[in-house]
Amino acid sequence: MPARPTDLIHHRYVPPAGFEALQPGVFKASTVLFPNVAALRARDWKHKDGYTYGLHGTPTTFLLEERIATLEGARHCLLVPSGLAAISAVNCALLAAGDEVLLPDNVYGPSKALAEGELARWGVSHQRYDPMKPADLERRIGPKTRLVWLEAPGSVTMEFPPLAQLAQVCRQRGITSALDNTWGAGLAFNGFDLGTGGRVAPGSGADIVVHALTKYPSGGGDVLMGSIATRDDALHIKLKLSHMRMGWGVGANDTESVLRSLPSLELRYRAQDASARALARWLQARPEVAQVLHPALEGSPGHEHWRALCGDDGLAAGLFSVVFHERHEPAQVDAFCDALRLFRLGYSWGGPVSLAVPYDIPSMRSAQLGTWPYRGVLVRLAIGLEDTADLQADLEQALRALG
Structure with a gap:
């Protein structure tokens, strides 16, 4: 008698545990299975203590998130489908109608286009500041300002700003700052701990660090992916909730490619x-x-x-x-x-x-x-x-x- 589809789908064989290799396993899932109803109801998708649905994480994506968090010197990391998606996700999570976001004048072009397009249509205004002059940033921060983007160096024109001073302005004014650290790749400097004169001051940098993993972490010119790293637990949960509602997710094979390139x-x-x-x-x-x-x-x-x-x-x-x-x-x-x-x-x-x-x-x-x-x-x-x-x-x- 030929095998039935049911026999193939619900096969009894389970590979033995204990397999270990240089590269981590790749888990592909939309549906995640639970052993019982109690487990289904008890699991919390907001933390990495269990699995609920593929969009909320698998062993493969959790592993990459943790490694990128280590690279950036962060506590938490979220993966998104591109570097621009990381910028968009931060804007969507932190800005509402009536708010204002400030961008460096040499900002990544698509970030400027996003501010001029979707953000403007949603009632979010923006200004561009001179990133080489912290006083200009401070002058432009107003009662509606909720987010300041930092970038080092400037896109295409490569001016390197006084990052520590820009971050200090934001911190003193109580404004959340987000740094695009794609150029630094977590290697040239730590976006959360800046400083001058060779002295690094912990916590002196940005509140959020985004990274186009498309670039150096991928290294092959064949993967699109981005990350959002944070240290603050409450800020991470705010980003995570928006991340869930927006349906951001990355594919297992792309995640595998970045994991393979990180070493x-x-x-x-x-x-x-x-x-x-x-x-x-x-x-x-x-x-x-x-x-x-x-x-x-x-x-x-x-x-x-x-x-x-x-x-x-x-x-x-x-x-x-x-x-x-x-x-x-x-x-x-x-x-x-x-x-x-x-x-x-x-x-x-x-x-x-x-x-x-x-x-x-x-x-x-x-x-x-x-x-x-x-x-x-x-x-x-x-x-x-x-x-x-x-x-x-x-x-x-x-x-x-x-x-």
């Missing part, structure tokens, strides 16, 4: 950092280049803030921007980008392949906070894991396309 995170970060600095210094000496924007390089905006926070031998992401001399027209810079062979044209960073993207910076900035100081076209370079000499040769041959 090599620091090795990759250091390698890409070293390669980026070598290429940035080489480009500084090129006549085609007016300015190299890299927080670890002297002369780059905010370099002294990076050095004060991260130290003279501190880490920096493998990401920097090049401002070409104004004599090179936008079409010529586009030709340079098109001439690249190892560098590919594409957004994001942190993966094995080096990337390049040209940007129109004046259109991204608020005219009220001052004009962009450079007249040339900017290209952001994300350094991958290729040989540094090969990348330099690729840049050199592409520079000939400038004419």
